[in-house]
Amino acid sequence: MVSTLAQKVWADHLVYQGKDGAPDLLYIDLMLMHEVTSPQAFEGLRLAGRKPRHTDLLIATEDHNTPTFNIDKPNPDKVSAKQLSTLERNCREFGVRLHPLGDADQGIVHAFAPNLGLTQPGMTIVCGDSHTSTHGAFGALAFGIGTSEVEHVMATQTLSLKPFKTMAVNVDGKLPRGVTAKDIILAIIAKIGIGGGQGHVIEYRGEAIRSLSMDARMTICNMSIEAGARAGMIAPDQTTFDYLKGRPHAPTGEMWEKAVAYWKTLKTDDDATFDKEVTINAADLAPYVTWGTNPGQGSPITADVPDPAGIADAEQRRSVESALDYMGLKPGTPLKSIPVDTVFIGSCTNGRIEDLRAAASVMKGHHKAKSIHRVLVVPASSRARLQAEKEGLDKVFKDFGAEWRNAGCSMCLGMNPDKLVPGERSISTSNRNFEGRQGKGGRTHLSSPLVAAATAIRGTISSPADL
Numbered sequence: 001m002v003s004t005l006a007q008k009v010w011a012d013h014l015v016y017q018g019k020d021g022a023p024d025l026l027y028i029d030l031m032l033m034h035e036v037t038s039p040q041a042f043e044g045l046r047l048a049g050r051k052p053r054h055t056d057l058l059i060a061t062e063d064h065n066t067p068t069f070n071i072d073k074p075n076p077d078k079v080s081a082k083q084l085s086t087l088e089r090n091c092r093e094f095g096v097r098l099h100p101l102g103d104a105d106q107g108i109v110h111a112f113a114p115n116l117g118l119t120q121p122g123m124t125i126v127c128g129d130s131h132t133s134t135h136g137a138f139g140a141l142a143f144g145i146g147t148s149e150v151e152h153v154m155a156t157q158t159l160s161l162k163p164f165k166t167m168a169v170n171v172d173g174k175l176p177r178g179v180t181a182k183d184i185i186l187a188i189i190a191k192i193g194i195g196g197g198q199g200h201v202i203e204y205r206g207e208a209i210r211s212l213s214m215d216a217r218m219t220i221c222n223m224s225i226e227a228g229a230r231a232g233m234i235a236p237d238q239t240t241f242d243y244l245k246g247r248p249h250a251p252t253g254e255m256w257e258k259a260v261a262y263w264k265t266l267k268t269d270d271d272a273t274f275d276k277e278v279t280i281n282a283a284d285l286a287p288y289v290t291w292g293t294n295p296g297q298g299s300p301i302t303a304d305v306p307d308p309a310g311i312a313d314a315e316q317r318r319s320v321e322s323a324l325d326y327m328g329l330k331p332g333t334p335l336k337s338i339p340v341d342t343v344f345i346g347s348c349t350n351g352r353i354e355d356l357r358a359a360a361s362v363m364k365g366h367h368k369a370k371s372i373h374r375v376l377v378v379p380a381s382s383r384a385r386l387q388a389e390k391e392g393l394d395k396v397f398k399d400f401g402a403e404w405r406n407a408g409c410s411m412c413l414g415m416n417p418d419k420l421v422p423g424e425r426s427i428s429t430s431n432r433n434f435e436g437r438q439g440k441g442g443r444t445h446l447s448s449p450l451v452a453a454a455t456a457i458r459g460t461i462s463s464p465a466d467l
């Protein structure tokens with residue numbers, strides 16, 4: 001039977017096929033955990049007197065509540081400190097491996113696992129976190145689950161699920177210079193909308209996708225959830241194998257050869273069909289930036305803030321009006337004329353070593369604009385931080401006037417000390433620009449690291465081409 005990549009991975013993990021519309025039972029190869037969505041699951045197991053089925057297939061890190069500076073000092077935020085100490089206690093009690101703050105392998109849950117080679121093609125990977133879709137960049141079927149499902153996976157290493165629908169997004173042709181993975185995914189979401197992938201696993205295909213590095217592929221799959229998709233996937237290829245080879249958890253010797261032979265089978269069959277298909281011409285893409293309060297409200301950086309008066313659909317018009325009101329923007333304003341206060345480079349979308357290199361390549365030899373209040377550069381993982389320091393990128397950032405921080409979610413969400421204040425405007429390489437996402441009343445423009453870095457130099461939204 002011909003199948004898509006997602007259907008192949010699903011079939012390889014089927015424990016029981018549900019009859020008459022009942023869900024299937026799927027084996028889960030790896031569950032990632034962090035401090036926010038795990039406490040209730042641990043407590044559920046404790047109350048039921050159960051133990052995890054496979055502690056070796058569970059692994060935890062600390063990321064959302066961690067401070068990104070003064071990490072050697074007591075955490076002044078009592079709620080965050082409690083979240084972190086609860087995770088540490090739970091992991092000790094249940095025998096779950098944890099990479100805590102200060103550990104060389106600590107980092108955002110979607111960054112530390114690929115670093116370690118834990119994320120591999122053909123796996124089923126879950127986490128109580130929606131951006132688990134990131135791991136689909138390796139050809140894994142990876143998706144976020146709810147707290148009760150986290151408990152179910154801990155107890156049984158399986159999950160009861162109805163098959164997802166399939167969707168192909170083809171990005172054909174070569175990318176223009178200066179267009180990055182973040183621009184591709186912002187353009188895709190602007191085109192299909194924040195509900196465009198609902199209920200589907202999106203498989204990203206085409207020449208432009210194949211040309212991307214693993215870090216860039218993770219950026220694309222990371223934001224699948226922002227289009228409403230359950231997961232995003234990219235078929236593994238030589239780029240994937242080269243990234244994985246030699247990582248601590250990657251297979252070695254004969255097992256490596258066997259693994260690669262299997263991984264090479266993980267692609268959509270030529271005559272398989274998808275439930276939905278969208279095609280984008282890479283040559284039409286440009287650096288993108290959001291102007292609204294969801295990731296689909298974005299435009300090429302050369303565009304103006306849209307005028308809701310020109311939108312025929314009443315619901316859409318109201319949504320744009322309300323977004324512009326929250327963002328404090330007037331229709332017709334050139335995006336490039338919008339001044340920002342804060343620049344945030346980091347998150348599980350764009351805090352990897354290649355993102356840091358990209359930002360440093362723009363910032364080198366410059367200083368942040370006087371009007372910019374602060375520039376935070378926050379690696380997604382401690383490994384990325386160590387690598388950046390080895391390459392001297394930390395010095396580039398500090399000379400630029402940026403703050404060089406420890407790894408964590410930081411200003412991606414207002415759950416740790418890195419927050420916007422009401423009315424403060426940021427350009428951010430993270431994935432969500434919802435109202436209050438980076439702090440109550442904060443205004444967020446999403447962009448790539450290149451655009452964020454150029455904006456930090458000029459003070460208004462800019463791309464490196466404007467320098």
Ligand code: SF4
Binds near residue numbers: 110430
């Ligand atoms: S960086 Fe942001 S999106 Fe990613 S895991 Fe942390 S809070 Fe979630």
